[in-house]
Amino acid sequence: MDDLRIALQRLASAGALQRVTTSLHWQYELAAVLWKLQHGPTVLFENVDGYDTPVVGNLLNTRDKLAIALDIGPDEVQPRVVHALNNPIEPTVVDEAPWLDVQHPGEIDLTDILPIPVISERDAGRYISAGVLICKDPETGRRNMAICRMQVQGPGQIGVYLAPTHSRGFLQTHRARGTKMDVAVAIGLHPGLLVASQLLTPLDETHVAGGIFQQPVPLARARTVDVEVPTGAEIVLEGVIDPAEEETEGPFGEFPGTYAPQRKNPVIRLTAVSTRERPIFQMIVGGRHPEHLVTGAIAREAGLFNAIRSVVPGVRRVLLTEGGTCRFHAVVSIAKRFPGEGRLTIVTAFANQDLIKHVVVVDDDIDLDNPTDVEWAVATRTRGHEDLVVLPGMKSNPVDPMSVDRTITKVGIDATLPVDAPAEARQRVGVPAHVMEDITHRWGDITGNN
Numbered sequence: 001m002d003d004l005r006i007a008l009q010r011l012a013s014a015g016a017l018q019r020v021t022t023s024l025h026w027q028y029e030l031a032a033v034l035w036k037l038q039h040g041p042t043v044l045f046e047n048v049d050g051y052d053t054p055v056v057g058n059l060l061n062t063r064d065k066l067a068i069a070l071d072i073g074p075d076e077v078q079p080r081v082v083h084a085l086n087n088p089i090e091p092t093v094v095d096e097a098p099w100l101d102v103q104h105p106g107e108i109d110l111t112d113i114l115p116i117p118v119i120s121e122r123d124a125g126r127y128i129s130a131g132v133l134i135c136k137d138p139e140t141g142r143r144n145m146a147i148c149r150m151q152v153q154g155p156g157q158i159g160v161y162l163a164p165t166h167s168r169g170f171l172q173t174h175r176a177r178g179t180k181m182d183v184a185v186a187i188g189l190h191p192g193l194l195v196a197s198q199l200l201t202p203l204d205e206t207h208v209a210g211g212i213f214q215q216p217v218p219l220a221r222a223r224t225v226d227v228e229v230p231t232g233a234e235i236v237l238e239g240v241i242d243p244a245e246e247e248t249e250g251p252f253g254e255f256p257g258t259y260a261p262q263r264k265n266p267v268i269r270l271t272a273v274s275t276r277e278r279p280i281f282q283m284i285v286g287g288r289h290p291e292h293l294v295t296g297a298i299a300r301e302a303g304l305f306n307a308i309r310s311v312v313p314g315v316r317r318v319l320l321t322e323g324g325t326c327r328f329h330a331v332v333s334i335a336k337r338f339p340g341e342g343r344l345t346i347v348t349a350f351a352n353q354d355l356i357k358h359v360v361v362v363d364d365d366i367d368l369d370n371p372t373d374v375e376w377a378v379a380t381r382t383r384g385h386e387d388l389v390v391l392p393g394m395k396s397n398p399v400d401p402m403s404v405d406r407t408i409t410k411v412g413i414d415a416t417l418p419v420d421a422p423a424e425a426r427q428r429v430g431v432p433a434h435v436m437e438d439i440t441h442r443w444g445d446i447t448g449n450n
């Protein structure tokens with residue numbers, strides 16, 4: 001089964017892995033290098049001051065990294081994740097896992113063994129930023145995976161922020177029952193598992209991960225809690241959250257590019273720590289770093305594609321743009337067949353994800369990866385009085401800095417041509433294609449560079 005190490009081998013073969021052997025400090029310096037290479041290669045830091053454990057970053061800072069890690073083409077990423085959502089595969093539970101090789105007690109000071117970094121200037125301390133929290137619904141036993149920010153607060157103690165989704169709901173059920181929640185944190189996973197953890201789905205994300213890998217994900221039972229963890233994990237923390245206990249957590253640099261404020265948040269009391277021999281620690285730079293944005297975007301895009309396809313079968317691709325923090329702005333291309341499909345796409349996007357605030361819908365001849373092409377569609381294929389969808393007072397999310405009473409005005413631009421537009425409306429100005437091919441072929445002669 002593919003794990004982080006296989007993913008790193010594939011990235012290295014593709015020329016997308018940079019090894020750094022220079023000595024660097026865990027406070028800010030690792031993050032600084034990852035900022036410098038924000039759209040660049042995956043980085044393996046092999047010499048972190050005071051530690052033997054290497055650190056990997058920029059594992060999933062571009063969508064192409066997932067393609068390389070899964071050994072598929074870049075155009076296959078979105079269809080693969082969409083297919084996985086609709087065709088999940090149940091995991092298998094096995095008894096052995098490499099992460100059971102080195103066993104520590106829960107009270108160990110994690111900073112003695114792991115190069116946990118300080119990432120952004122005003123972060124409250126050392127944060128585990130790529131840890132996947134695994135827990136179960138106490139009513140149904142349904143498993144959940146989610147990346148949560150985790151602050152090391154002392155030996156055996158981790159502060160954790162649970163976004164208002166499944167894990168937090170499970171904790172509320174425990175509160176009502178007067179019970180504590182078992183959790184495990186997996187660090188150092190294949191990017192396919194990280195993407196699965198980000199899906200906005202009522203399904204067990206380990207099942208969708210099976211769909212992404214097209215084979216069951218093997219899980220191993222944790223040592224001290226009732227949770228199963230992917231066998232491929234490099235590091236596994238086990239512990240218990242008491243719904244009655246909260247500690248001060250934050251600030252931490254989050255995806256809108258601003259700091260999440262200091263708040264009272266849940267605490268994980270660790271019961272066991274396990275690792276592979278010489279494990280690899282993974283970090284994700286918080287804030288508007290592309291890895292923080294793209295890791296969440298791939299899953300959200302697939303979910304949005306699925307929702308739109310149920311009403312607009314001609315949807316071609318969905319992209320959450322980096323400028324929109326891969327959360328607030330969606331651009332969607334469709335092969336429009338009927339009038340009104342552009343507007344239907346817009347309201348479906350708003351209904352699918354509360355964070356989506358602005359949507360641009362374009363025809364399928366527009367290249368979503370080229371912001372100038374998208375802007376060209378807005379410039380030449382819209383009439384403001386009929387192509388703008390403005391919906392005030394929509395439920396939003398408090399992370400939107402402009403939300404008022406948790407509501408916001410959502411705006412969509414339908415930049416698709418009318419269905420009955422003449423064929424010339426799609427014709428791009430340029431020289432004949434065969435001439436361009438011929439000139440390209442003779443390019444060395446023409447420029448004297450052969």
Ligand code: MN
Nearest residue numbers: 144145166201
């Ligand atoms: Mn979930």
